[in-house]
Amino acid sequence: MEEKGELPQNIDQEEEKKREIDLNVLFPQKDYDLNHLFPDEGTKKLLYEMRRNKRDIERFIKSFHVEED
Numbered sequence: 001m002e003e004k005g006e007l008p009q010n011i012d013q014e015e016e017k018k019r020e021i022d023l024n025v026l027f028p029q030k031d032y033d034l035n036h037l038f039p040d041e042g043t044k045k046l047l048y049e050m051r052r053n054k055r056d057i058e059r060f061i062k063s064f065h066v067e068e069d
Contacts, residue, residue, distance in 0.1 A: 021048045 021044040023034035038044060 021045060023047060026051055 021041075023038060023044060024030070026048060027034060035044075038047065
């Protein structure tokens with residue numbers, strides 16, 4: 001029974017490592033270490049979501065650009 005309980009934890013930890021957010025990759029134009037500046041995982045996730053939302057909003061706005069006659 002204990003082995004089954006330990007297995008999901010190991011899988012969860014591996015998935016968590018895969019989902020780790022690297023802010024330096026997300027914002028490559030910055031000259032300083034963003035991961036050091038924002039070590040909190042919650043903040044990293046927030047910044048990731050903001051970046052993703054910005055991209056989605058930009059795509060949405062581009063869909064409205066219609067050539068005027």
